[in-house]
Amino acid sequence: MPFIANTDEQRRAMLATVGVSSLDDLFADIPPAYRLAGLNLPEGLSESEAYDRLHELSRRNAVQLVCFLGGGFYDHFIPAAVDAIASRSEFYTAYTPYQPEASQGTLQAIFEYQSAICRLTGLEVANASLYDGGTALYEAAMMALRITGRNKILLDSGVNPIYRNMLHGYTRNLSIEFSEIETAHGQSDRARIAAALDTETAAIILQNPNFFGAVDDFSDIVELAHARGCLALVSAYPIALGLLKCPGRMGADIVTGEGQSLGLPLSFGGPYLGFMATRRQHVRRMPGRLVGLTEDRLGRRSFVLALQAREQHIRREKATSNICTNEALCALRAVTYLALLGKQGLAEVAALCARKAEYAKTRLGAIPGVAVKKSAPTFNEFTLELPRDAGEVVSRLIDKGFAAGFPLGRYYRGMENYLLVAVTEKRTREEIGRFAEALESVL
Amino acid sequence: MSALIFEKSAPGRRGYTLPKPTAAEQACRLRIPARYFADAPPELPEVSELDVVRHFTNLSHRNFCVDGQFYPLGSCTMKYNPKINEHVAALDGFSSLHPLLPQLRGGGMLTQGALEVLYQTERWLCEICGMDAFSLQPMAGAHGELTGIMLIAAYHRAQGHRKTKVLVPDSAHGTNPSSAAIAGYEVVSIPSGADGEMDFARFEAALGDDVAAVMLTCPNTAGLFNPRIHELADRVHAHDALLYYDGANLNALLGRCRPGDLGFDVMHLNLHKTFSTPHGGGGPGAGPVGVKARLIPFLPTSVIIKRQDGTLALEYDRAQSIGYVAPFYGNFAIIVRAYTYLLMLGREGLRKVSANAVLNANYVQARLRAHYDLPYDRRCMHECVFSAARQAAQGVHALDIAKALIDRGLHPPTVYFPLIVKEALMIEPTETESKEDLDRFIDAMIEIAAQAERDPASFADLPRTTPVSRVDERKAARDMRFTA
Structure with missing residues (x-):
């Protein structure tokens, strides 16, 4: 039995100290009508079997997508x-x-x-x-x-x-x-x-x-x-x-x-x-x-x-x-x-995110039919206006290996053609370039 | 003295490297007007990576922890946290998964592995607890309680009931009355009787049609199982009230009996207690909420459903839902750990958990009963509660006993709780401790009791073996210094 230290012999000695004859006797306060014979659960696995199961489940998640998805939750690098x-x-x-x-x-x-x-x-x-x-x-x-x-x-x-x-x-x-x-x-x-x-x-x-x-x-x-x-x-x-x-x-x-x-x-x-x-x-x-x-x-x-x-x-x-x-x-x-980044490091990460987002804006905004929504200045996330439904575009970009962003129509009525795109310091110029090409190809 | 990380700062020192922007990126001007900028970056420390690693490693040496010490905190279930759990939670396929992915069109198919973990955990928790559905969203036990009370409020509203009160025994965890009050209910505290259970007569007297719910912990905080629990449930239901189960003590009942069968309608669990996820120095935990069928329509948004083709999906469009209690699907990485634990234990393992947890607690009770007062001299479940009243009469209080244990390298039990016991010492050894470790603790407790008789004054300057001795809590309250 995993994670339980006592041996049968120790349990017997402890039961004797307590003054009961079996483990079941310890549960005598539970009215008999409510006592459970057993649970309908699978049998336990060994550590290696459990690991294999979890590893297999972890592989059924698309973490390989290049992430331009933010919405308040960002793909930053973790030292x-x-x-x-x-x-x-x-x-x-x-x-x-x-x-x-x-x-x-x-x-x-x-x-x-x-x-x-x-x-x-x-x-x-x-x-x-x-x-x-x-x-x-x-x-x-x-x-x-x-x-x-x-x-x-x-x-x-x-x-x-x-x-x-x-x-x-x-x-x-x-x-x-x-x-x-x-x-x-x-x-x-x-x-x-x-x-x-x-x-x-x-x-x-x-x-x-x-x-x-x-x-x-x-x-x-x-x-x-x-x-x-x-x-x-x-x-x-x-x-x-x-x-x-x-x-x-x-x-x-x-x-x-x-x-x-x-x-x-x-x-x-x-x-x-x-x-x-x-x-x-x-x-x-x-x-x-x-x-x-x-x-x-x-x-x-x-x-x-x-x-x-x-x-x-x-x-x-x-x-x-x-x-x-x-x-x-x-x-x-x-x-x-925060201690690792320090005073300068945090400022630099912030500036790098913002700079890369500006670069992404120029690349994505240059695609025919795509417009960077004219608004206030932005930090590392911005809104693109697409010539068609953003949800559909995102779905097509998944097939090309990108989590393209968040379609605003999900929460804002009338914004079905708008896509919220996030850029962190992890996104390379090359990834941004490939993303622009992929977006152009699905419009 | 332990210097603060801020005191190790030297201007210009760096602990982090960043990718260089390419020329094209560099050429992009930030189009943010100057008035939006900070005058200077925040005053974070300027330290090297080694400074940071050494600083926090040295801080870690100033902690007791389950991996280092016996840690019998009552009601907290400080069992061993298997290492495999940490390992799998960090797998890239889980840890790098963006929570908004399933909200994209077709995105659910990108997260089938993660949804499977959630779905399977829900199903197993239903089986273990005798409930019809679970929501894994609440991010802590108290959060589960609040969610549970919100569900109860939504249920009564939908039934057209007008109910304003929640009954809670005076032995309850503080979160019970607090959660009920925050959800908008008037809290009525029911005193406990001489047997440590909620006084049945006073409970019946307080029970009326204006009662929305009764919140109980079972076994209760005195470690006692109420043999009249089903009778109590019948009375509650006769008034169209719901019975709430605080799952903090479920470790005692795993595979033995199920809250749902006992008549409970709504409950929460603490995955960080019963299901072995680490406490993290005070979080993150997870507090899933289980309900009987009639409360399913009100569950938080979203709900995981299995489609005809066997794939899993998230359902958001639910007219009677109480709405969002968490941004997403709960503390996923914690749920992965609990799922792994359930997978390894299986049906037999869970029954062994309760058997060994209850045996260990009764063993401690049996060996210490001659040395400390036992306010409720009955069979206990997963924890036993003593009173240090006898020692307190000599001037040695529960807190002094706690400090004496710390001095001996043992984490003390919960002290001064439950409130119904004077000078309470609430001991929960858990199933993962060996007889040798229990004996070491028990022997220390016996020596401490003898020392209290012999030399009560010797406790005043304990502990002496820790990085700091007794700290001045009043000074902290008076000075109110919360920042460097």
């Missing part, structure tokens, strides 16, 4: 050192660091992660991480409702449609009023926002770069929001923060985002990493774990989970959130990645 650190079982087989003396490694790594997220977002306090970018945005919205005591939320339609769906799903049982604000020319529509922002509004939720890839400076919107006592929430793409003005500088009150691009594999949707940062004055309203700096009895620098009184295991039904865990191992990956 080997990130995997090496995250593979240390001292980190991955530990529990939540409730016992600080036995968990300084995890605690310090999270403290450094919190610090890196603050520096990235330009805010003062970051939590130890949340499940993903979408749940982080939902938690930020709930936090804004608690802080303002108001009930209405404005949602820019440039926010990832998956996250907007999640926000609506989570709040269906609560009486929260959502208004979606359509973008104008792919960018946040100042006039519509100004008209909708009132003194009943708890928060406006924005995204930078937005789902169409457009970059923005929300300073004016934030100012307007603050003038009406409303908080500004920004969902950000962390790689872009190597280059772009950070939401903290724009005045944002809560910044969240998906940390997948910081050294986490795509892994078919998870595990990912929701980051969240805010102003110091809101720290007690923030959900999730928080590691604080302190000292031990001898005055040595130490780390410990702080402000736990906000959390469910103490506050129960009055907690700021029901969240019990964070994504500690993913946060470890992120802080390792």
Whole structure:
């Protein structure tokens, strides 16, 4: 039997100590009518058989496609050192660091992660991480409702449609009023926002770069929001923060985002990493774990989970959130990645992504019938207008070896001919060239 | 003292190399106006690759972990995490797979292997739990609870029921009342009786037509199986309420009995407890939700279906669904690990898990009962709960006992939980520990009990063998320093 150490002889000795004659006797509290004779499951496999099965399943997935698919989840390169650190079982087989003396490694790594997220977002306090970018945005919205005591939320339609769906799903049982604000020319529509922002509004939720890839400076919107006592929430793409003005500088009150691009594999949707940062004055309203700096009895620098009184295991039904865990191992990956890249490296990766995207725009935009959608400036993702249905084009390009991008018609009515194309530092000039040829050939 | 990675920074030092852009790419001007740019890049450390590797490797030495120490945290099921699980989750065919691929036309066919892992895991979890369907989307146990309560709310709404309350015993995990409250319900806490079970009379008194659900952990957090569970389920159903199963303790019941057969309607599991995926220092985990047939229409978007031709597909168009709870299909790489574990254990292996987990806990209970107070002197399931009340009377509290164990290189049990036990020590050894390791822990606990009698003052400066001694939590709360 795999993973069980005791021998039959040891089991007999232990049963004698317990004072029962068989293993089945240990389950005497289960009423006989509900006791199970057995499960209808296959027989167990050996390790090599299990490996073969998984290996075969892994080969039935098309990971060989050249990836121009983004939509908030990107094919960035992961340095080997990130995997090496995250593979240390001292980190991955530990529990939540409730016992600080036995968990300084995890605690310090999270403290450094919190610090890196603050520096990235330009805010003062970051939590130890949340499940993903979408749940982080939902938690930020709930936090804004608690802080303002108001009930209405404005949602820019440039926010990832998956996250907007999640926000609506989570709040269906609560009486929260959502208004979606359509973008104008792919960018946040100042006039519509100004008209909708009132003194009943708890928060406006924005995204930078937005789902169409457009970059923005929300300073004016934030100012307007603050003038009406409303908080500004920004969902950000962390790689872009190597280059772009950070939401903290724009005045944002809560910044969240998906940390997948910081050294986490795509892994078919998870595990990912929701980051969240805010102003110091809101720290007690923030959900999730928080590691604080302190000292031990001898005055040595130490780390410990702080402000736990906000959390469910103490506050129960009055907690700021029901969240019990964070994504500690993913946060470890992120802080390792950010440390490896460093100040210059992150800026360079960001610039390289943006430059390659501009190159892809010139190549793809030159194809007859294809137009780069005229909009605000973009970072590493942009929208192409095709002469026919983008979903169909994408399907044909799969046969030619490309994950060509995301057809916007899936989430935006009237945009059936539009394709969202993402370019990361991994895409070579040659791949971009072949992609342009393939696209031209299927139109 | 452990320097921060930021303190190891030297201007101009690099830990990363990038491909050089080609001349054609270089020639492309960034068409982003200056006002959108940061004045300077974020102040990340400037360190070499060796700096980073050495820094985090040294940090790793400052952790206890299952691979290094006995780790009997009650309710957390810190069993061994098989290495094969890590290995297969990292296979390129899984780890490089973009989650939006199946949303492209014809894209489902590009991910049949991944969908098979999800589909098969769902089917097996249904069989293990006696449920009719599972959604693997929730990304943690508490997330599963919230999803479960949202499903219950959607069900009652569709039935035209007006229900406002959720009943939770006072022994429950804190996430239960918290999840119910966040989903919009009023939480009613039901006290436990002298036997460690929810007080039946007070439960019946609180149960009315305004109750949407009753949330139970079984075996409960005192490690006890409620022999009246089916009777309780009948009462709940008589009021059109649903019974929710917190699966944190399912390790006790694997292959022995099934929550679905006991009358539970909705449940969550913790793949990182029962199904051996690592805890990661506090995540990522996975908290799949199982339901009986009448709740299937409300399951989160999307749902995996098997077509007539045997291929798998994702269904998004579901009128009564509660919508998206995760961006995609759950914590896939965690689910791959659990699937591999199930594949290796099979039907017999799972029954051995519960048998050995329950034996190990009862063995610890039997050997420690003379040395610590046993608040509920009954057969336990996968964990046993003692009280350090006797030691506390000498001035040695549960926390001191925890620190004394840490000093001896053993991870302590969960302390001060469940809340219904004063000075609680909640011990869950799991099935993967050997008798030798259990004996080492038990002997340490016995010595500690003797030390508490003999020299209670000696606990104050424990632990001494760890990188830091007892830390000042109040200072952390007062100073509120959360960043470098």
